Amino acid sequence: MVKNNLKDIGILGGSFDPPHKGHLYVSKQSLKRLKLKKIIWAITKKNPLKKKPFFSFTLRKKMCQKVIRGNKKIQLRYYEDKVKSKSTFSLVKFLKKSKKYKIFFIIGSDNLINFHKWKNYKQLLKMSILVVFSRKGFDTKAKKSVIMRHLKSKNIKFFKNLKINVSSTQLRNRIINGNKKN
Template sequence: MKKNKKRDYIKIGILGGTFDPPHKGHLYISKIALKKLRLKKILWVITKKNPFKKNPMFSLKKRLLLSKKIAKNNKKIKVYSYDKFLKSSDTINLIKYLKKRGIKNRYYFIMGSDNFVKFHNWKSWRKIAELCQIVILPRAGYVKKSLTSKALKALGKEKLMFLRSKTINISSSKIRKSYLK
C-alpha cells in the first residue's frame, strides 16, 4: 500500500509591486499561479514606492484598501505591506525577511514578462533567483523580449518557470493615464 507523502513545506506565491492602482489583471495572474503551481496562498505585497518609477498616484493606504477590495472573494490571496519591517522596498529584503519567518516555506516570486525584461537591473537579482522560484507570466508586447533578456541568459531556463496564459491588455500605468485625461 502506498503512503501519501506529505510535503514538509508550504508553497507560497509572492506578487509584489506598487499596485498603483490594483486591477483585475493582478487578480487574473494570481488565479493562474494559484491553480498551475498549486500554491497554498499568494501574498500581494504592496510597496510604498517602486525604485524604478515615479512616486505613486495613490497613497499606500488607498492602494492597500483597493487591493483588499479586489481580492476579497479569494481567500488564498492575502494583501500586505512589509515596508515598516524592511530597510527598503527592494525585493531582496522582502524575500530574506519572509524566508527567516517561514523557514519551511517554498516561495514563488511571480512577475509579468514586462518586469522580467528589466529583472537584471534589480538589486541582488541573482540572489532573489537563488532564494525563490521565479515565475514569469506573459504580458502583451514583452514575451519575445523576455526570452532574449539578460536575466534569462544569465540564469538559464532551468532556474525560471514560464507559465502559459492569455495575455490581458490592462496595466496600472494605463489606468493612471485614463485618470489624468
C-alpha cells in the first residue's frame, strides 16, 4: 500500500472586499467536513473579473487578519508577487510545484456561474478539487452553468451553507447607504 504524503489544504481566494463571517464560516466548515490541514485565504489586490476594490489592499489585509484571529488553521497569504500573476490557476500551479499539497479550491455557488471565464479553468479543475458552498439565490443558476459540463463528480463537492447569508457586495452597499450593521 502506497502512503499518501500530500497535505490536504483549502484555498479561499478573493479580494475580501470586505472579509466577513461568511468567509470564516465556509473556512471552518471546509476544515471540519474535508479534514483539511489548513485553509489559505489567498488575497488578491484586484479581482480581474470585478471592478476596482472599495477598500484599500492594506485595509483589506488588516480586516482579514482581524476576522481570522485565533484560528491557527486559517492563514492569510498574498502570492501575486511570487507567482507573477493574479490568476487562480497560476497560484494553484505554484503551490502544486512543491508536490506537498492536495488542493481544495473553495468558492460560493455565485462564483460557479462565471467560472468558465477564469483563466485556464479547465486545467485548474484538473489540478484541484472544487468545493462549492451554496449561496442563497444562486444555486439553480450555478447548477445550470457552463462549467457543470466540464466537471466530473470526483472533482467537485457541493455543500449547503444554511447558516450564513452575507456577501461583500451587501456589506459595501450597507456602508455606502449608511447602515454599518454586521
